Amino acid sequence: xxxxxxxxxxxxxxxxxxxxxxxxxxxxxxxxxxxxxxxxxxxxxxxxxxxxxxxxxxxxxxxxxxxxxxxxxxxxxxxxxxxxxxxxxxxxxxxxxxxxxxxxxxxxxxxxxxxxxxxxxxxxxxxxxxx
Numbered sequence: 001x002x003x004x005x006x007x008x009x010x011x012x013x014x015x016x017x018x019x020x021x022x023x024x025x026x027x028x029x030x031x032x033x034x035x036x037x038x039x040x041x042x043x044x045x046x047x048x049x050x051x052x053x054x055x056x057x058x059x060x061x062x063x064x065x066x067x068x069x070x071x072x073x074x075x076x077x078x079x080x081x082x083x084x085x086x087x088x089x090x091x092x093x094x095x096x097x098x099x100x101x102x103x104x105x106x107x108x109x110x111x112x113x114x115x116x117x118x119x120x121x122x123x124x125x126x127x128x129x130x131x
Contacts, residue, residue, distance in 0.1 A: 050085035
């Protein structure tokens, strides 16, 4: 009888399983998901990169949103939102909880928007908030 080798030990640097949409701090509209997929294809985003959604200090209301493509970092949680891999720094989750990312492509507005129920104040441009 042939012996089978035990499965290889998991590398501690490997990311934990991706969490589903229901556990993600953000939601994404279909128009935002379509635009992100389009950007990923046209910009040829490399394997191992995901959409990063976060916040940073700054902007006229105190905090501004971060949206871009990035590799995994130490404090990240990975989610799959509308079929798109998303990284969110654990420390940003509270500020983003319940936020909906949308995309508008019209005459009066074009770009990504954030509808954040935690924002106590937002600026006129919609890219910064206070919590």
